Amino acid sequence: MNLSKHLIDFLRMQPAGFSAQLSRGIEKEALRIKPNGQLADSPHPKNLGSALTHSYITTDYSESLLEFITPVEQNTKKSIEQLLDLHKFSYQQHPNELLWPMSMPCFVGKEDDIQLAYYGESNIGKMKTLYREGLKHRYGSYMQVISGVHFNFSFPISFWQAWAKDKGQDCCKDMISCGYLSVLRNVKRHLWVLAYLFGASPALCSSFLKDKKSNFPFEKIGKGTLYLPYATSLRMSDLGYTNKAQSSLGIRYNQLDEYIAGIKKAIKMPSADFAHIPYGKNGDYKQLNNNVLQIENEYYSPVRPKRVTLSGEKPSEALERDGIQYIEIRALDIDPFSPAGVSEDQVKFLDLFLTWCALVESPELHASDEFLNTANMQQTLLYGRKPNVKLKRDDQDISLTDWALDIFAELKIIAEIFDQDSTNKAYQLALEKQLAKINNSDLTPSAKIINQLLEQNIDNGALGMQLAKQYQAEANTRGFYQFDPEYLNQETQKSFDKQVSIEASDKLDFTDFLQAYFAD
Numbered sequence: 274m275n276l277s278k279h280l281i282d283f284l285r286m287q288p289a290g291f292s293a294q295l296s297r298g299i300e301k302e303a304l305r306i307k308p309n310g311q312l313a314d315s316p317h318p319k320n321l322g323s324a325l326t327h328s329y330i331t332t333d334y335s336e337s338l339l340e341f342i343t344p345v346e347q348n349t350k351k352s353i354e355q356l357l358d359l360h361k362f363s364y365q366q367h368p369n370e371l372l373w374p375m376s377m378p379c380f381v382g383k384e385d386d387i388q389l390a391y392y393g394e395s396n397i398g399k400m401k402t403l404y405r406e407g408l409k410h411r412y413g414s415y416m417q418v419i420s421g422v423h424f425n426f427s428f429p430i431s432f433w434q435a436w437a438k439d440k441g442q443d444c445c446k447d448m449i450s451c452g453y454l455s456v457l458r459n460v461k462r463h464l465w466v467l468a469y470l471f472g473a474s475p476a477l478c479s480s481f482l483k484d485k486k487s488n489f490p491f492e493k494i495g496k497g498t499l500y501l502p503y504a505t506s507l508r509m510s511d512l513g514y515t516n517k518a519q520s521s522l523g524i525r526y527n528q529l530d531e532y533i534a535g536i537k538k539a540i541k542m543p544s545a546d547f548a549h550i551p552y553g554k555n556g557d558y559k560q561l562n563n564n565v566l567q568i569e570n571e572y573y574s575p576v577r578p579k580r581v582t583l584s585g586e587k588p589s590e591a592l593e594r595d596g597i598q599y600i601e602i603r604a605l606d607i608d609p610f611s612p613a614g615v616s617e618d619q620v621k622f623l624d625l626f627l628t629w630c631a632l633v634e635s636p637e638l639h640a641s642d643e644f645l646n647t648a649n650m651q652q653t654l655l656y657g658r659k660p661n662v663k664l665k666r667d668d669q670d671i672s673l674t675d676w677a678l679d680i681f682a683e684l685k686i687i688a689e690i691f692d693q694d695s696t697n698k699a700y701q702l703a704l705e706k707q708l709a710k711i712n713n714s715d716l717t718p719s720a721k722i723i724n725q726l727l728e729q730n731i732d733n734g735a736l737g738m739q740l741a742k743q744y745q746a747e748a749n750t751r752g753f754y755q756f757d758p759e760y761l762n763q764e765t766q767k768s769f770d771k772q773v774s775i776e777a778s779d780k781l782d783f784t785d786f787l788q789a790y791f792a793d
Contacts, residue, residue: 275633276683283439284632284690287432292691292700294429295624296599298345299352301607301614302420303360304373305337310738311380312418313337313370314388320366322765323772325392325401329359329756329764332390334405334417339363339372345425349620354754356613361748362761371741374614376420376508376606377477379734384414395776396786400561407560407567410550415481419508420607422615425579426627427599428452436631446596450529452631453578453597457526458638459630460576461646464604465653465664466626466677470707471619472505472657473606473718476726476733477512487512489655495732503659505719506606509575510654522565524572527637529596532578533589539566553784562791575604600627608718609737612744621703625684625691633683658714677711 288294305313317324317336324332333340341359346352360372373379381387389405392398408417430444436452437444479497489512491499501507524535542565551557561567569588580591580598602623607614638646649664653673656662663670681704688700710716715724725736781789 276629276686280632281686281690283435284628284687285693287435289694291429291432292624293347294431296345296347296427296429297349297352297620298425298599299341299343299356299615299620300423300425301341301356302333302422303339303341303607303614304378304418304420305339305367305370306373306379306741307370310734311382312378312386314386315370316388316391318363318367320765321363322768323393324390325395325398325768326771326775327764327768329355329761330363334387334390334408335414336388336390338390338418338420349617349624351755352620353613353615353617355756356615357748358753358756358761360613360744361751361753362756362758364745364748365758371738371745373420373737374607374609374612374740374744375733375737376474376506377733378415378418378420378481379737380478380480381415381418382480384409387414387418393772393776395772396779396781396783397775398772399783400787400790403558404561404567404570406558407547407550407552408571410559411547415483421508421603422605422607424602424605424615424620424623425599426602426623428628428631432631447529450578450592450596453600454526454529454532455635456627456630457576457578457600459633459635460600460602460627461526461638461643462635463626463630463680464575464646465649465657465673466680467602467604468505468509468650468653469657469673469677470622470710470717471605471608472509472654473608473610473722474506474508475504475719475723476500477507478732478734482512494726495730495735498726498733500723500726500733501655502723503656503662504654505657505717506654508606509604510651522572523640524574525638525643526576526578529578529592533592536566536569536572536589539572540564540569553787556784561787575602577601577603602627606718609740610718610721612747618703618706621700622707625687625700625704628687629680629684632687658717658720674711681708681711 307313317332321330329342331340331342332338341356343352343355363372389402389409392401405417433449433452434444437448442448476498479499489501492502493499522535522539524539525531543563544565547560547563550563551559552561552563566572577600578592578597579588579601580595582588582591605615608616608619645665652662652664657673662673664673664676666676684704688704691700692698714720722736726733
């Protein structure tokens with residue numbers, strides 16, 4: 274048992290209502306689509322505000338890929354309702370479009386049909402668009418219209434104060450950073466748990482592959498849906514939002530200075546693979562630079578240490594300045610069976626899982642460990658629901674189910690502690706829902722998708738359209754939960770005012786701006 278009596282007692286000694294002090298922010302992406310199910314080719318709607326400066330609504334890679342951002346909250350229900358409000362606001366502003374409720378995209382035509390996100394004429398806005406153009410030339414545009422959920426999480430300072438006291442240390446930024454890195458290492462070891470429980474992309478439209486060759490043993494249904502019978506998340510597989518070349522960078526989460534040094538090395542390391550793409554000669558820019566990473570955000574890790582940046586500050590500079598403030602989990606598919614793309618039960622499970630990752634032993638990860646973690650993840654992504662599928666734990670074969678049950682036995686203890694001052698036992702109920710998936714893989718979202726496709730003999734696109742229309746109709750018949758619509762309209766106007774101010778404040782031409790940005 275990893276969760277010792279000492280650690281259980283430590284958790285019980287946390288202040289009453291400890292779980293209510295956990296902080297979360299959610300970033301949820303969604304493609305805008307036409308009523309015929311194809312990708313919207315219209316620019317980012319003006320009545321959704323400036324994608325550069327809006328607090329809650331922006332775009333990711335393309336003009337059609339919306340990103341909804343909730344503020345940091347301690348109330349799970351409130352965060353989900355904020356997401357639902359942002360969806361409703363988007364529906365209201367653009368009633369002739371739907372929001373695609375799945376991670377893998379709908380029907381996509383030519384890559385050039387995917388319009389790069391535009392952020393205005395400021396230097397920072399041009400840089401954001403050029404970065405995306407670089408992604409297009411490096412990896413292709415299809416990869417950039419995959420959607421997901423990013424979950425940002427932090428413990429209250431009281432937790433780290435108790436943590437420091439328990440270890441006989443002073444509570445300081447370095448100790449907190451060490452604690453969060455310990456959490457991240459354990460998340461990486463057990464990322465397969467999230468892939469199995471929440472993976473929701475076992476199928477894709479064949480238009481996504483086009484003429485690409487794939488060694489995956491796809492089966493076909495309908496006119497053009499490809500699927501793997503036991504897959505959980507193609508989005509997180511080699512077909513999805515990954516970059517195998519980055520695995521050789523050796524960026525580790527053992528010490529913060531080691532992580533920062535690895536990131537800085539990658540953004541200064543020339544890449545032979547990208548050298549052919551223009552990056553400034555005779556004013557011709559098709560990427561920001563020809564290095565392994567154009568900027569730090571191009572590092573596609575499923576988990577990241579984070580700190581809120583100051584104006585003009587790079588993510589690594591923020592971490593150097595004051596250490597890790599929160600962690601970001603990037604390995605979550607959109608839940609197509611939730612109108613918000615993520616549910617309260619899922620968030621409560623993540624609370625339990627991340628707390629467990631903080632409490633149990635977390636040795637340093639080295640190359641051999643990373644290889645094993647990746648192998649377990651890939652096995653789960655492609656075959657996670659296969660009966661008696663095996664993973665490797667401490668170099669020994671173990672069934673995914675047996676390993677998961679071991680973990681859930683310890684999560685149950687944490688859930689009981691979280692619920693000790695509660696009457697509704699919300700954490701225990703949320704955990705039971707996930708445990709049911711371990712005992713019956715047909716309850717996972719990936720299985721539910723495959724089963725519905727087979728039972729109805731329909732394409733993935735038809736199922737996505739059914740759900741998209743359902744969620745739009747539901748949103749149109751209810752009111753707003755958390756955000757006043759007038760407030761969101763005001764935020765829209767404020768975002769344009771901010772963009773104008775930023776554009777007016779530029780003092781350098783774009784070439785000089787880039788040189789200054791990438792200067793040592």
